[in-house]
Amino acid sequence: MSTMAPACGAQQPGNIPTPFDWWPFVAAPIIGGALVYVWTNGIPIINGIVGASGAALGFSTLTGGAAGAASIATLVLYYVLKADGCIRSVPKGANICFSGIVNDTTDENSTAVDILAPFAMGPAGVFDVVVKSTYWHYVTDDSFWVYCDDAGAAMLPCLVKSETACGGHIGSLVGVTVGAIGGVILGYLAAAAVGIAIGCTATGFFYLLCLIIAFIIAAIVAAVVAYAGAVIGGAAGEGIAAAANANDPVVKAWKGLSPGDIVTVQGNWVTDDSLGNNEIFYTTSINRTGNVGSPGPYTTAQADDAIPSDDCNSNSNPPPPR
Amino acid sequence: MNTRICTRMGLIAGGFVGVLVSLVNTQSNCCGNPVFHATFAQLAMDGLVVALIAAFLTAAFICLVSHLPVKPVFLLALYIGVVTGVLLGWLAYHIHNPGLALAVCAYLGAALGSLVCRILCGDAGALRTVGAR
Incomplete structure (x- = not known):
């Protein structure tokens, strides 16, 4: 038991013991591996859609959309898997x-x-x-x-x-899963439509910029849809948890x-x-x-x-x- | 400000530059298209566009969920976006596998972000970003 009044502020030198910040370092290879798989093999269900649409940008755009959706999924996982007593214990x-x-x-x-x-x-x-x-x-x-x-x-x-926050976390997890799948498909379709509309020609001066715009659109549309899924799912989870507690x-x-x-x-x-x-x-x-x-x-x-x-x-x- | 924020901002910006600019390469050199010789300036511009969008969206989210001041966070996003975009655009284009480009550029982006934070904020992590008040 202390008898002297504690000194305010910093107490001791050295680093605060903290769990290794492994999230970014684990997430990046997982997402990279998933993208490589999609790039190489496609996604069974999506293959038919890509083939049916006949769009010039093909799997490149699909991969761009997957990157956007995966980034939002990683963001949601980062928060909901924190040790805050909701999914992981404190x-x-x-x-x-x-x-x-x-x-x-x-x-x-x-x-x-x-x-x-x-x-x-x-x-x-x-x-x-x-x-x-x-x-x-x-x-x-x-x-x-x-x-x-x-x-x-x-x-x-x-x-x-x-x-209530715990309900929001769990709802977001469900929502982002659904949103990510829909987002990849919608992102692909949106980018393909834009690519055709602005006419990316392989000999044009702005060819690279034209392509990058198509990929950014695919990524952003997929990310927005995945994020919307997380928000809608989270709101539903919040409502249920608030009523129950x-x-x-x-x-x-x-x-x-x-x-x-x-x-x-x-x-x-x-x-x-x-x-x-x-x-x-x-x-x-x-x-x-x-x-x-x-x-x-x-x-x-x-x-x-x-x-x-x-x-x-x-x-x-x-x-x-x- | 904790330097982790810079590392993560750089990781996200770098990752997006990696995957999207690498996709440009694979798309522009496939499907019977004529071989396209991209210059460093073109690739830097592509990388810059992607990195700035990713960094600013990240900054907006950080400001939403934290109590950090808005102006310094966006200034950091600007610096990190410019550095990662210009430097990693060329690299990403020459890595022909988007997954590999994502991983390599994300790690390098994290390192660049950390470096930017150390230069701007000092070893102690104090926020001395230009214009921050």
């Missing part, structure tokens, strides 16, 4: 309990993201708690960064899970919080892999017991005075192993 930490004063709460909901990128929706919100001095070790142990309020009191950020007790308790509230919080204690601060990811229980009745920022002394005892049994509560 990093496993220790289940801890602590108490303090709520310094601020932030609603992470963004209407623009909800509508335009439902697969990228994050947690419902976050609230920062000025912890009692007996819980300083939760803020400092193994951390690379310590958040403090304007009074210099150490805070622990607590994230609140959004089941309207009475989430943690979300309801978090929405009722305001600065100055005295709270006892439980949740999964981890170290953030980008900034290196300790945090609760996610909060599993919020018990509000009162309000200090003065505006922030709050000090640790105020937290100690306001919460002489709590239901965490703190004195016999050493830092649990990670």
Whole structure:
């Protein structure tokens, strides 16, 4: 248990331990391999369409469309397969309990993201708690960064899970799969039509530019259709999840919080892999017991005075192993 | 700003330049078409068009889902798009396999993006992009 007040900001030299950022390096060869296969063999169902249309650009345009659709599919997969507790579970930490004063709460909901990128929706919100001095070790142990309020009191950020976002992620995954297939076909047809309309002649000065425009159109049309599929699927998933989780007790308790509230919080204690601060990811229980009745920022002394005892049994509560 | 954003922007721009410009080659030298001798300038222009479209669309998405400032992100997209497009257009054209071109140009684009970020933002990753306020 710490006896000295934690220093705010950076805590220790060295790099924050973070999982290897393998996504781009795995996605590129997979997409490349798929494109090579399409280039070499075509797609059984699509072969008939290509042959029937008799367009001059053939499989080149189809591959351009596949690239556009694959890029959107990769983008959606990147977000929905993050370890955020929806499809992949959150990093496993220790289940801890602590108490303090709520310094601020932030609603992470963004209407623009909800509508335009439902697969990228994050947690419902976050609230920062000025912890009692007996819980300083939760803020400092193994951390690379310590958040403090304007009074210099150490805070622990607590994230609140959004089941609506999880519905959006799963819906987007389904939607982008359907959209990508339709997008490749529509992209091919659009590019073939444009290529014929603008008359790309093999001897013309702008021949290369003409071809590249046809391929860009194929890629963009396929990407737009795949993206539309992700958005529509995500919106449907959001709607279903919102209806099914309207009475989430943690979300309801978090929405009722305001600065100055005295709270006892439980949740999964981890170290953030980008900034290196300790945090609760996610909060599993919020018990509000009162309000200090003065505006922030709050000090640790105020937290100690306001919460002489709590239901965490703190004195016999050493830092649990990670 | 984390330099990962530049790496990913370069990877996406490079990947698109790779696959699309390589497709131009395969299309222009097939099907009984007369052999076409593309100049570096023509290929650089093609690469530039593709890379700028990809980089700006990526920047728009980054600004949508993050709280990063708009102007510096788009300036980075401009720099990365110009560098990857001009340098990788010629390379992509001469790799006759679109899948291979995608992989090679995506990796090189990521490296170029990282390089651009280090030059503009310094080793510490601080945002010192020209015009950023």
